[in-house]
Amino acid sequence: MQYHVNGELVSAEDATVSVEDRGFKYGDAAFETLRAYGGDPFEWQAHRDRLQRTAETLGFGDAVPDDLRERVGETLAENDLSEAYVRLSVTRGVQPGKLTPAGDVSPSVVVIVKELPRGGTEGESVWDGPADVQTVKTRRIPSEALPADAKTHNYLNGILARIELRRAATEEYRAEECLMRDAAGNVVEGATSNLFLVTEAGLKTPSEDLDLLPGVTRSVVIDLAREEEFPVETGEYSVSDVRDADEAFLTNSTWEIRPIGRVDGIDVGTGPMTKLLQRLFDERVENEHY
Amino acid sequence: MQYHVNGELVSAEDATVSVEDRGFKYGDAAFETLRAYGGDPFEWQAHRDRLQRTAETLGFGDAVPDDLRERVGETLAENDLSEAYVRLSVTRGVQPGKLTPAGDVSPSVVVIVKELPRGGTEGESVWDGPADVQTVKTRRIPSEALPADAKTHNYLNGILARIELRRAATEEYRAEECLMRDAAGNVVEGATSNLFLVTEAGLKTPSEDLDLLPGVTRSVVIDLAREEEFPVETGEYSVSDVRDADEAFLTNSTWEIRPIGRVDGIDVGTGPMTKLLQRLFDERVENEHY
Numbered sequence: 117m118q119y120h121v122n123g124e125l126v127s128a129e130d131a132t133v134s135v136e137d138r139g140f141k142y143g144d145a146a147f148e149t150l151r152a153y154g155g156d157p158f159e160w161q162a163h164r165d166r167l168q169r170t171a172e173t174l175g176f177g178d179a180v181p182d183d184l185r186e187r188v189g190e191t192l193a194e195n196d197l198s199e200a201y202v203r204l205s206v207t208r209g210v211q212p213g214k215l216t217p218a219g220d221v222s223p224s225v226v227v228i229v230k231e232l233p234r235g236g237t238e239g240e241s242v243w244d245g246p247a248d249v250q251t252v253k254t255r256r257i258p259s260e261a262l263p264a265d266a267k268t269h270n271y272l273n274g275i276l277a278r279i280e281l282r283r284a285a286t287e288e289y290r291a292e293e294c295l296m297r298d299a300a301g302n303v304v305e306g307a308t309s310n311l312f313l314v315t316e317a318g319l320k321t322p323s324e325d326l327d328l329l330p331g332v333t334r335s336v337v338i339d340l341a342r343e344e345e346f347p348v349e350t351g352e353y354s355v356s357d358v359r360d361a362d363e364a365f366l367t368n369s370t371w372e373i374r375p376i377g378r379v380d381g382i383d384v385g386t387g388p389m390t391k392l393l394q395r396l397f398d399e400r401v402e403n404e405h406y
Numbered sequence: 407m408q409y410h411v412n413g414e415l416v417s418a419e420d421a422t423v424s425v426e427d428r429g430f431k432y433g434d435a436a437f438e439t440l441r442a443y444g445g446d447p448f449e450w451q452a453h454r455d456r457l458q459r460t461a462e463t464l465g466f467g468d469a470v471p472d473d474l475r476e477r478v479g480e481t482l483a484e485n486d487l488s489e490a491y492v493r494l495s496v497t498r499g500v501q502p503g504k505l506t507p508a509g510d511v512s513p514s515v516v517v518i519v520k521e522l523p524r525g526g527t528e529g530e531s532v533w534d535g536p537a538d539v540q541t542v543k544t545r546r547i548p549s550e551a552l553p554a555d556a557k558t559h560n561y562l563n564g565i566l567a568r569i570e571l572r573r574a575a576t577e578e579y580r581a582e583e584c585l586m587r588d589a590a591g592n593v594v595e596g597a598t599s600n601l602f603l604v605t606e607a608g609l610k611t612p613s614e615d616l617d618l619l620p621g622v623t624r625s626v627v628i629d630l631a632r633e634e635e636f637p638v639e640t641g642e643y644s645v646s647d648v649r650d651a652d653e654a655f656l657t658n659s660t661w662e663i664r665p666i667g668r669v670d671g672i673d674v675g676t677g678p679m680t681k682l683l684q685r686l687f688d689e690r691v692e693n694e695h696y
Binding site: 119121128131132133134135136137139140141142143144147173174175203205214215216217219226228253254255256257258260261262268269270271272273274275276278279281282299307308370 | 568
């Protein structure tokens with residue numbers, strides 16, 4: 117496998133950053149994960165825009181290279197991949213001094229790819245079945261401490277939440293994703309996914325005003341629902357609201373739309389609305405990429 | 407300069423980690439910064455213990471190598487350094503899969519050193535004078551989201567606080583350290599330092615029950631004060647308490663004990679207690695290391 121590091125294609129074994137890179141020392145970096153379908157990044161502009169916003173939040177907006185899409189394209193082509201997972205990182209690079217960043221940024225820019233066959237209307241999903249989820253004690257970091265809408269290399273909050281799942285796992289119940297709450301107790305998202313509920317009143321998803329990372333897939337799903345004139349409400353929901361939903365599902369670039377099986381051991385499951393949205397999503401991918 | 411990476415001494419230019427190392431991708435790593443005086447790490451056991459605790463919090467306590475002190479010693483010797491800044495990192499390494507960590511850890515272990523002449527009873531401090539500090543909007547991450555007593559590669563919270571200082575700087579006032587508050591408004595610490603106040607009632611420092619990283623130097627200062635039978639109180643303090651203190655100072659491994667000049671532009675300054683503690687600290691270093 118070949119990766120793209122600072123403008124060059126290098127073998128995966130040689131794809132490294134300095135131990136003095138701030139992306140390594142402090143997680144001082146912006147990143148995106150996305151999928152390529154038919155050789156082309158899905159929702160490129162949305163991912164590019166979010167990467168730019170994250171870099172601006174961190175104070176190095178100018179460091180995001182203009183030719184990022186070309187670098188992704190070169191990396192896919194070099195590896196002969198059309199269906200792929202792509203991870204992009206832009207770090208603040210190596211700087212003199214310690215924690216306080218210098219204004220002058222020589223970023224590290226990294227593109228990693230992996231083969232990831234698509235699901236789609238005819239194919240298989242990357243997941244085996246609905247995800248069981250579990251409420252965890254670890255709370256989402258409030259935006260007053262670290263803006264939730266910035267996607268950075270500071271990901272320990274989600275890692276600690278996932279470790280809770282592993283520690284709590286039994287033979288009967290092994291949750292794959294967590295339900296994370298904010299300090300006030302509102303359910304906000306999973307460690308790497310956004311949450312949707314289906315109720316009689318329509319589709320519901322935690323509001324962007326809460327401490328969550330509004331995913332690109334979340335936004336596509338909201339668009340698809342609105343195009344079909346299904347009501348979509350964004351607001352504040354509790355764990356009980358999730359348990360009581362008629363259907364519930366998770367979204368992210370890799371899973372696309374993945375039904376929730378059980379919440380803290382209680383069946384929620386999939387249903388016609390989830391299936392319809394999956395179908396609409398697959399059609400959108402099909403129409404745009406093949 | 408030679409650094410120590412995964413058991414080998416390598417030149418600084420060749421000191422790298424994989425772009426797939428979780429320490430890079432997610433800041434999934436424990437670290438320590440410390441000083442060597444006379445070729446020997448200061449308060450080695452305290453730093454070693456905290457590194458171990460951080461690794462245990464992150465679920466990879468077994469990954470911290472037994473011979474870490476030897477690796478530090480080899481790195482100092484190879485570079486002919488006796489007075490030095492040392493940074494140690496232990497990461498969760500490269501693992502298959504994505505965010506959820508695997509149990510099997512092949513860590514990356516990195517030792518970085520820089521020359522750092524000591525101050526001491528005869529020498530010069532690494533800082534030029536008292537630090538001006540400024541209250542920032544960025545709040546400390548609550549421990550329910552990320553345990554404050556774990557020292558990890560997730561350091562953006564402090565970086566954003568430092569960026570606030572840079573953005574607020576004027577010709578008249580250019581603060582070097584921030585006063586960070588928790589969600590409730592208690593002053594907890596700086597981005598990379600602990601805070602002490604001197605009042606008529608004695609020495610005061612924010613309690614370890616708050617969301618702060620209890621520094622090794624903080625602990626040494628508390629010991630020194632208690633040995634002299636100066637009262638030391640740990641509790642909850644506001645920004646006004648800092649402004650109203652007779653003296654105030656910051657502690658960390660690099661600065662040791664650094665007086666605060668102004669708080670949000672208001673003079674606080676140094677005084678006899680700060681000077682006495684600096685003297686006691688220098689004597690302790692002198693007695694233990696030379």
